[in-house]
Amino acid sequence: MTRWQSLWRRHKVEEQLDKEVRFHLDQHTADLIAQGHSPAEARRQARLAMGGAEQVKEECRDARGTRWLEDLWKDVRYAARTLRQRPGFAAVATLTLALGIGAATAIFSAVNPILFEPLPYPHADRITMIWDSYEGVRCDVTFHTYRELAARSRSFEAMAVMEAWRPAMSGAAQPERFGGQRVSAGYFRALGVAPALGRDFEAADDRFKGPRVTILSETLWRRRFSGDSAIVGSQTKLDGDLYTVIGVMPKGFENVLASSAELWAPLQYDAGNVTNYESEEWGHHLHMIGRLRPGLGVDQARRELNAIALHRVGQFPRPPFASLEHGLMVNAMQGEITRFVKPVLLAFLGAVILVLLIASVNVTNLLLARGAQRRGEFAMRAALGAGRPRLIRQLLTESLLLAALGGVLGIVVAEFGTEALVALSPAGLPRVGAIAIDGAAFAFASGIAALVGLLIGLVPAMHAYRVDLAAGIQQGSRRTAGGRQLTRRTLAVSEVALAIVLLVSAGLLFRSLERLFAIPPGFDAAHLLTMQVQYSGHRYDDDSARLRFLGQALEAVQRVPGVASAAFTSLLPLSGDQYGVYGAHFEDGNGYDVFRYAATPGYCETMGIALRRGRFLDEHDTAGAPPAVLISESLAKRQFPGQDPIGRRVHVGPTDRPWFTIVGVVGDVKQGSLADRQADAVYMTPAQWWFGEDAMSLVVRARDGVTELAPAIESAIWSVDKDQPIVRVATVDALLAASESQRRFAMIVFEAFALVALALAATGIYGVLSGGVTERMREIEVRAALGASRGDLLSLVVRQGMMLTGLGVALGLIGAAAASRALMTLLFGVSPLDPVTYLGVIALAAAVSAIACAVPAWRAARVDPSITLRAE
Amino acid sequence: MTAKSDLPQGTLDLLILKVVALGPVHGYAIAQRLQQVSRDVVQAPQGSLYPALHRLENRGFLSADWKDTETGREAKFYRLTRKGRAQLETEAASWQRLTEAVGLILKLSEGGVQ
Secondary structure: OHHHHHHHOHHHHHHHHHHHHHHHHHHHHHHHHHOOOOHHHHHHHHHHHHOOHHHHHHHHHHHHOOHHHHHHHHHHHHHHHHHHHOHHHHHHHHHHHHHHHHHHHHHHHHHHHHHHOOOOOOOHHHEEEEEEEEOOEEEOEOHHHHHHHHHHOOOEEEEEEEEEEOOEEOOOOOOEEOOEEEEOOOHHHHHOOOOOEEOOOOOOOOOOOOOOEEEEOHHHHHHHHOOOHHHOOOEEEEOOEEEEEEEEOOOOOOOOOOOOOOEEEEOOOOOOOOOOOOOHHHOOOEEEEEEEOOOOOHHHHHHHHHHHHHOOOOOOOOOHHHOOOOOEEEEEHHHHHOOOOHHHHHHHHHHHHHHHHHHHHHHHHHHHHHHHHOHHHHHHHHHOOOOHHHHHHHHHHHHHHHHHHHHHHHHHHHHHHHHHHHHHOOOOOOOHHHOOOOHHHHHHHHHHHHHHHHHHHHHHHHHHHOOOHHHHHOOOOOOOHHHHHHHHHHHHHHHHHHHHHHHHHHHHHHHHHHHHHHOOOOOOOOOEEEEEEEOOOHHHOOHHHHHHHHHHHHHHHHOOOOEEEEEEEOOOOOOOOOOOEEEEEEOOOOEEEEEEEEEOOOHHHHHOOOEEEEOOOOOOOOOOOOOEEEEEHHHHHHHOOOOOOOOOEEEEOOOOOOOEEEEEEEOOOOOOOOOOOOOOEEEEOHHHOOOOOOEEEEEEEEOOOOHHHHHHHHHHHHHHOOOOOEEEEEEHHHHHHHHOHHHHHHHHHHHHHHHHHHHHHHHHHHHHHHHHHHHOHHHHHHHHHOOOOHHHHHHHHHHHHHHHHHHHHHHHHHHHHHHHHHHHHHOOOOOOOOHHHHHHHHHHHHHHHHHHHHHHHHHHHOOOHHHHHHHO | OOOOEOOOOOHHHHHHHHHHHOOOEEHHHHHHHHHHHOOOOEOOOHHHHHHHHHHHHHOOOEEEEEEEOOOOOEEEEEEEOHHHHHHHHHHHHHHHHHHHHHHHHHHHHHHHHO
């Protein structure tokens, strides 16, 4: 209270302090006069005894404790004034800090919700994902495995399995397909979120041939049903069936396992008929989650489930492919959904810390340079009674003010940064919707700004501490310049070193992508358009209807002007299609995992996949004809080294069906990604496969323009069946680029950081050299007067600059060699010590620093000795 | 003039409290009193007197108001608060204990040498 009062009555307090000190001096003087001293002598002695009235007052202010607030206010005003006096310096420093703080905040706002914040569910740490495993690799569980675990395990409050569901809502002008999930009844309970309207799924909903019910997301409910709360109980048509809407999820419900899912329906698998091992219920295609009971750890649950895996009971038979003998994997859900992006995000975090450091070092250097110019000012203030702590505080206030300005501007930078990050983010990035400049990001930015403000003020403050009063006031003196120059050089060297680390990282990622895109995908991606068609409605319950549709659609598409050829395939390379892997067993019993393409005749020709031997599939390979198959070159080499595979036979999938006869060998194709090594594949016509696919991808080779063809092709398909939803319309070129989107994402971010770092480091070197030239102007002038040539003077400065760069590069390369190991998972085909990258970075750094040296060097070389001589 | 001793750390506060305890007094008078009573042995630097006064006031041991002196000038008179009196007692007591202990030790060491 008194503290505040005295602050507000500051003026009065000051007045009283002054009065009190004056009273003392006057009394003392009067007493001394009474003792016989002359008035002048008396006053002198009184002052001497007091010991500096201003200093006493200063100490009194300190003692009263209101000092810090008054000083703060004064310091801030003073700092603002000094910054205003040098708008150029203030602008450069603020922008540099804004860049650093903004970049750091943007990365933080992306990393925080994904890696650090708990998932948006109550007690999210208790939600786990459960996988079957094969030789240490995760695989999805089967329905019967889920049934067994749910029945036997005691560790979980709720367990659930789910699969993707993409129902089409027909009836509207254009059929729309939705992202959705089919889930077992406990799904939302496992997540811990209940519908806001209506009810959750119950066990009675999730039974074989059970009622058709659905729960909607809040956004779908608003978009499609205009938020009508009478929706619960009404019916809507999905894939030709009437579904009853039983619930709507709450606003803001985030479905992290399938962020595009907008509606849910019960799984309704058949719990009976357990020994039919070919049934859907034994397919490894369900994701599984479980919510732990309170107080139970993931380790305990893992032990329990693995004990269950080891001990079979007669009630739950298991086929060999789901024997669980390789154990079950149980991990926290957050770790599971972030495991692919974690290395990238952590690398970003590391990189942005480097950028922030460089920015801070740069501003520190600017402050030091300004400190050199302000030496006189500080010396004067020290002489006038300002204590050293006071001066240091003043400097820290200035740097904190700069950092605060930088922080405010940094938030703006971060807003743009997060937008760019979200726009660039690869498809697999979880919780993209949660990336925003929120309270946490604000707090982070403020904290970082405060920290940076202190750090960048510290070095100049330490130097101010060493201010030599006498030397400072003598304006001509250059004696204190030495230490400051050394610090500034050290800082410039560290800037270069940090920038090198980023440059090398960016370079390695760039080279990885270059290597990747140099890999032939095995087909000709140019002028290829693709889209996916999924059968919707009961008229396709019959497989022959599906084949009929394929034939008619192809005919219609081929009539579109500009289409050179077209074909359908069950599995499209680089599209992210899954579930296309089957076991292939040859006559000698050898078995391989292969990609299986059910593709209409003309597929390989349309894609531009090379024929190595035999023939392609053609229109004679129909249902009644002997089953024909193409195998990939890699499979042919593995199974038939040095032999002709044509005429050999193979089973694809179940071994109790007729053999496929190999009629041709085709070139290898990259299915999953360009980095894939696995290229074993088989191709057969849909007519000769034993079931109809649910979805097929159309590939169209255009004569020239490719994207313009899309509407015409879509309407050609709709001319055959107007209710067929079409999704994933894209050029194959785009798919190719998207298949490496995570690496590309990493590369773009690193390149941006590296460029900023390089620019900052260059200005750092420039600043140091330029400051050095100014401080050494007299020496340079004398040298010039003594006959040093322009070349000598040039090389004097350039040599110094190159030495700084060289030292920074050397240190940076060591750092880069260590840091690049963190990037290992993102690299492809290049060693983390790739000499081309390192040499390139060295050349780049040398070139940029040469430019940074040029201006100061030129200034030094233009010195006119006659001016100096006259001045001296 | 005899050699003057510097005040041990913290004793200035104690001396001020003691002087002020005798009645409301202004800063210059405190300085005078300290010098006279200690017979010039203790040199309380006047420069450090005022910060100490302000510190004690700030901590609530002293209160102050402005009154006229006998010469008619307005001066700041310090008075001991109840809190200040308690502080004086504890400080004085601990000073006593300290000096007795130090005295004892000094005698002891003399005995040890002989």
